[in-house]
Amino acid sequence: MTGSLLEVIALDVRDAVAAERGGADRLEVVADMASDGLTPTPETVAAIAAECSLPQMVMLRRAADFAGDPETLDRLRRDAKELAEAGAAGFVFGFLDGAGAVDLAATEALIHAVSPLPWTFHRAVDNAADVQAAWRAVRLLPNLATVLTSGAPTGVRDGLGVLKARADAGDASIVLAGGGLRPGHVPALLDYGIRAFHVGSAVRNNWSEPVEWRLVREWRRLVEGN
8 A cells, every 4th residue: 555545434426426536545335324334235336336436345234233144144145246246346344243252254254255355344343352362363364455443442532552552563554543533543543554544424514414525635635644
């Protein structure tokens, strides 16, 4: 990666076009932010692809928790195929088991389903019972692009120490910092060597309003250290 990567959450075409105009590098395409982001329709992905050249990392998540069960996984496999055909460049997913460990069976099933496309492990990693063990499990999985993490379930403000520890452990290149990310956090994250940033509410007035391209432009300057 040269420079910094800026990923913007997009719910629709209007968000995607504004993100591109503001200088984003890629999109995380989701539906229903009231449920923290669920799988969008193939029609949404296709519509974005027709109007916006940014790569789309598409959410694969059908429940309000991170648990993977056979019925849900079968549905997500079908979703992945349809979304890839619609224009997805990669996917976002992550599962924990009942004990709070990474559900490797569920995660590997979806890695296989989306292969050879890259994927991002979702912020489920921040909710693991043993965060270090979760990172050890995730970082060895194939085709991993980034790990979306705030370092803590409550957001980047409380997770800066964990993010620094991950960077110090050699994981800076796969950290995608997001979840309560604010401008004041960026200088420290850049100092840690983290170069990928994820924003959603920070580039819009609220979730019922679209992405503001001027706010994306401000974040573009910020993550480049300007």
